[in-house]
Amino acid sequence: MYPKIKIDLSKLKKNLDAVSETTVDKGNCSLAIVTKVLCADPKAVELIANHPKVELIADSRIKNIASYTDIAHEHGKKTMLLRIPMQSELEDVVRYVDLCQISELSTISLLNEEAKKAGKVQKILLMIDMGDLREGFFFGDKALIHDAVKRILDMENIYLYGVGVNLTCYGAIIPKFDNLNGLVEIAREIEIEHGVKLEMISGGNSSSIYLIDKGELPEGINNLRLGEAFVLGNDTAYETKLPGTTDDAFILEAEIVELKKKPSLPIGEVGVDAFGQKPYYEDRGIMDRAIIAIGKQDVDIDSMTPIDERIEIMGGSSDHIILDVTHTDGGYHVGDIVSFKLGYGGLLKVMTSPYVEKEYN
Numbered sequence: 001m002y003p004k005i006k007i008d009l010s011k012l013k014k015n016l017d018a019v020s021e022t023t024v025d026k027g028n029c030s031l032a033i034v035t036k037v038l039c040a041d042p043k044a045v046e047l048i049a050n051h052p053k054v055e056l057i058a059d060s061r062i063k064n065i066a067s068y069t070d071i072a073h074e075h076g077k078k079t080m081l082l083r084i085p086m087q088s089e090l091e092d093v094v095r096y097v098d099l100c101q102i103s104e105l106s107t108i109s110l111l112n113e114e115a116k117k118a119g120k121v122q123k124i125l126l127m128i129d130m131g132d133l134r135e136g137f138f139f140g141d142k143a144l145i146h147d148a149v150k151r152i153l154d155m156e157n158i159y160l161y162g163v164g165v166n167l168t169c170y171g172a173i174i175p176k177f178d179n180l181n182g183l184v185e186i187a188r189e190i191e192i193e194h195g196v197k198l199e200m201i202s203g204g205n206s207s208s209i210y211l212i213d214k215g216e217l218p219e220g221i222n223n224l225r226l227g228e229a230f231v232l233g234n235d236t237a238y239e240t241k242l243p244g245t246t247d248d249a250f251i252l253e254a255e256i257v258e259l260k261k262k263p264s265l266p267i268g269e270v271g272v273d274a275f276g277q278k279p280y281y282e283d284r285g286i287m288d289r290a291i292i293a294i295g296k297q298d299v300d301i302d303s304m305t306p307i308d309e310r311i312e313i314m315g316g317s318s319d320h321i322i323l324d325v326t327h328t329d330g331g332y333h334v335g336d337i338v339s340f341k342l343g344y345g346g347l348l349k350v351m352t353s354p355y356v357e358k359e360y361n
């Protein structure tokens with residue numbers, strides 16, 4: 001059945017070995033592996049749960065976490081919620097999540113009540129915004145931070161496990177010694193002013209791991225949360241490849257359903273395409289155009305690369321992608337399979353699409 005995503009679990013394991021060695025052995029950090037880009041694929045989760053260097057299994061969606069809470073616990077791992085929770089999902093947070101990233105006092109207060117009902121003490125990681133301008137208390141609002149901490153420490157069923165930061169997501173701000181050290185300083189201030197010990201200072205995602213090899217991860221940062229570094233081997237700060245990793249643990253395969261010689265310019269008045277965009281075409285004369293049976297419903301066209309470098313992706317719609325196979329010396333036919341490497345966005349969509357078959361090897 002096509003389209004198909006081929007998942008090489010041994011390559012994925014190699015990536016996990018490599019990023020965990022850097023993070024845990026070299027960086028002295030605990031490791032949270034992030035499953036959201038894989039839509040919490042059960043075989044991948046099994047691999048993560050069995051890895052001795054992983055401490056937490058993290059996701060942004062509770063539905064994904066709920067699918068592996070038991071297996072995580074059986075293997076002595078904790079579950080972690082990355083997206084600050086909706087007030088409407090707190091019952092599930094208490095049920096499935098060991099460590100919850102959070103940034104709103106009103107939500108923490110409701111979480112305290114929910115935890116009390118369940119007879120649980122809920123661990124939280126208070127998010128601090130160090131400039132990326134997504135979630136978290138703004139680092140300059142010290143009074144607000146200390147006020148929040150004071151109130152949290154009064155809540156019987158909440159345990160302030162630590163603080164965390166997220167970078168390189170909205171504002172594309174790169175983690176550096178200075179902004180991460182700013183987080184460590186805030187943590188130390190909290191500890192001194194409120195007489196508590198913070199167990200975790202979580203220093204971000206796959207854009208922070210490069211600091212370990214440079215020797216610039218500030219002392220005090222003791223956790224990283226890695227998704228893209230694990231699945232694709234990417235350092236997302238400077239777009240380099242992490243040593244010992246591969247980017248081809250996931251290969252997408254799709255089948256050619258039409259292959260014809262046609263012009264490169266559409267004929268007639270140009271309106272808008274299926275997605276309301278006005279397309280631009282380059283005149284390359286008559287081309288060999290192949291249509292593969294996969295589309296924007298299943299993959300991100302800008303985040304897939306044909307393994308055969310002679311092929312070029314021309315564009316696509318919901319269910320079709322058009323390839324220029326002019327320079328492949330007639331090597332492709334209707335019914336043939338074309339293979340692609342995927343970027344983060346492509347992988348996210350492929351793993352989420354129910355129309356893409358999964359094959360493990």
Ligand SMILES: *Cc1c(COP(=O)(O)O)cnc(C)c1O
Pocket residue numbers: 034036060082083166204205206207225226227228229236
């Ligand atoms: C998605 C996410 C991560 C993991 O990001 P990668 O770039 O895939 O490593 C870490 N933390 C938070 C809060 C996230 O939302």
